[in-house]
Amino acid sequence: MSFARTIAGGGRAAGEIFAATDLGKSFGEDDAAPVEVIRSVSFALARGEIVSLVGPSGCGKTTLLNLICGLLAPSRGRIAWFGRPLAGTPERVGYMLQKDLLLPWRTAVENAELGLQIKRVGRAERRARAMGALERLGLAGFAGFYPSALSGGMRQRVALARTLAPDPEVLLLDEPFSALDFQTKLLIERDTARLVREEQRALLLITHDIEEAVSLSDRVIVLSRRPSRVITEHRIALPGDRTDMIQAREAPDFAHYVRTIWNELELH
Amino acid sequence: MVSASDGAGPAMLARKPAGRARRRWRGRLGVFAAQLALLALLLAAWEAATRGAAVNAFLFGSPGAIASALIAAARDGTLFTDTLVTGLETLAGFVLGNLLGTGIGLALWYSRFVSRVLQPFILALGSIPIVALAPIVIIWFGTGFASKLAMATLSVVVVSLVIAYKGALGVDPDQINLMRSLGADKHQIFRHLVLPASLTDIFAGLKLTVGFALVGAIIGEFMSSDEGLGHAIFKAGSLYVISKVFAELAVTVALALVLSALVHRLERALLPWRHDLQ
Numbered sequence A: 001m002s003f004a005r006t007i008a009g010g011g012r013a014a015g016e017i018f019a020a021t022d023l024g025k026s027f028g029e030d031d032a033a034p035v036e037v038i039r040s041v042s043f044a045l046a047r048g049e050i051v052s053l054v055g056p057s058g059c060g061k062t063t064l065l066n067l068i069c070g071l072l073a074p075s076r077g078r079i080a081w082f083g084r085p086l087a088g089t090p091e092r093v094g095y096m097l098q099k100d101l102l103l104p105w106r107t108a109v110e111n112a113e114l115g116l117q118i119k120r121v122g123r124a125e126r127r128a129r130a131m132g133a134l135e136r137l138g139l140a141g142f143a144g145f146y147p148s149a150l151s152g153g154m155r156q157r158v159a160l161a162r163t164l165a166p167d168p169e170v171l172l173l174d175e176p177f178s179a180l181d182f183q184t185k186l187l188i189e190r191d192t193a194r195l196v197r198e199e200q201r202a203l204l205l206i207t208h209d210i211e212e213a214v215s216l217s218d219r220v221i222v223l224s225r226r227p228s229r230v231i232t233e234h235r236i237a238l239p240g241d242r243t244d245m246i247q248a249r250e251a252p253d254f255a256h257y258v259r260t261i262w263n264e265l266e267l268h
Numbered sequence B: 001m002v003s004a005s006d007g008a009g010p011a012m013l014a015r016k017p018a019g020r021a022r023r024r025w026r027g028r029l030g031v032f033a034a035q036l037a038l039l040a041l042l043l044a045a046w047e048a049a050t051r052g053a054a055v056n057a058f059l060f061g062s063p064g065a066i067a068s069a070l071i072a073a074a075r076d077g078t079l080f081t082d083t084l085v086t087g088l089e090t091l092a093g094f095v096l097g098n099l100l101g102t103g104i105g106l107a108l109w110y111s112r113f114v115s116r117v118l119q120p121f122i123l124a125l126g127s128i129p130i131v132a133l134a135p136i137v138i139i140w141f142g143t144g145f146a147s148k149l150a151m152a153t154l155s156v157v158v159v160s161l162v163i164a165y166k167g168a169l170g171v172d173p174d175q176i177n178l179m180r181s182l183g184a185d186k187h188q189i190f191r192h193l194v195l196p197a198s199l200t201d202i203f204a205g206l207k208l209t210v211g212f213a214l215v216g217a218i219i220g221e222f223m224s225s226d227e228g229l230g231h232a233i234f235k236a237g238s239l240y241v242i243s244k245v246f247a248e249l250a251v252t253v254a255l256a257l258v259l260s261a262l263v264h265r266l267e268r269a270l271l272p273w274r275h276d277l278q
Helices: A062-067 A106-111 A114-118 A123-136 A152-164 A181-196 A210-216 A245-250 A253-267 B009-051 B063-075 B078-110 B114-129 B130-140 B145-169 B173-183 B186-223 B229-238 B242-269
Strands: A014-027 A036-045 A050-054 A076-081 A093-096 A168-176 A202-207 A219-223 A228-235
Touching: A014 A062, A014 A202, A036 A050, A036 A062, A036 A202, A050 A062, A050 A106, A050 A181, A050 A210, A062 A202, A062 B078, A076 A168, A093 A152, A093 A228, A093 B009, A093 B173, A106 A114, A106 A152, A106 B063, A114 A123, A114 B186, A152 A181, A168 A219, A181 A202, A181 A210, A181 A245, A202 A210, A210 A245, A210 A253, A219 A253, A228 A253, A228 B130, A228 B145, A245 A253, B063 B242, B078 B114, B078 B145, B078 B186, B078 B229, B114 B145, B130 B145, B130 B186, B173 B186, B186 B229, B186 B242, B229 B242
Parallel strands: A036 A228, A050 A202, A050 A219, A093 A168, A168 A202
Antiparallel strands: A014 A036, A014 A076, A219 A228
């Protein structure tokens, strides 16, 4: 995996990958009664960092994600990627949802190489990189399987391999693990945390699972009900190996963080 | 697929695959035998009824007479040429109609504006009974192959268009967003997502329209023709040779079954990821 990072666009904060400033979104703005989904959200994401956005269901988390990766245009506010304003969809950003969205007519490895194929990477190279991503997630033996022959956890890993194969610097994940059983979830969370922490990528995780947010993240940003705004931002300081999801749960402060965030979600 | 009774012990486990295949084969054979028996029973009852004069053989034909009509048609070669002519008309109309329909249907996905403009026209065209067009088609395309091809094509094209368009529109918007997030342009989204995703619907359309193409070809032959199964049925009907009508009908049914089987084969070959088809 390449560590070479091209530093372009000077004048940005050191290591800052992403910044949203006073972001707002309303739907149906031309109508008499527009629906305001996001009122004002500001936050930043730095290299090597894992940040979670938690909020009550229906708080516009997915809308926020679509704004961040340029699939929707904001009504207000600014988005900057790598210090430059967002135009189109950002480069070197991998996006993954709760639904694995695998293409049923492609085998696991063909699904994993989709992003590379779209970027017109040559056949041999994209196959090699997709195989590498599958191997890393323990799926080398299943490369030739169609998604219909894989279990839910394996399908989600293939989706993760598809996200990782183009070697993104930033991962944007929208409840990617919520359909998995507990054990599989912890294993994939561990793999993901390693990828981010050991290779100085960055991860923005949208979730409603408070335990997941606390065990995985450096910071947890709590959003209010619709129209969403930031209620608080918690810096999570847990001792030990931060890629070990069980160890994180055993830390003395873990329950405290979870309860505090839970209370905040209750109140707002 | 292992039923509870299979898990009786290690000895059973070892024999299971062969046993399962044999049992499935035996099951199929049983169904087939029952179907043959039912058909034989119906034919025998029919034959007995006409022999016993309970049913008028002149008006209702009889299996024996149908068989002789088939043999006669096979001997003088008309059975073969009629089947070939109708088969070619149907196949050509089926292919042309689906190429046009699927092509236009998928193209409409590209432009929401064009599709909204064209929608009422497509609906209007789709609601015309194709039979009503037959007289004009004969005037425009003559009494030969071209008019039958046109009838078969017209019977297929609108259905195929609507199915392909609906298939393309039915693609999961999240999947489109994923493609966009990977940097795909509209052409790439079409090629890698919309086209393959629509194939399931398009094949459902093919199975449906192969029958429509045959109906179109036969209607064309009814209107004006000098060969083909429709021609033979029409002529025999107007001469009150009922057994001959039934004989040609049986051949038409056989042709329809063969064409559907071909489409099914094609689907299995082209959609290897559909485990339910394999």
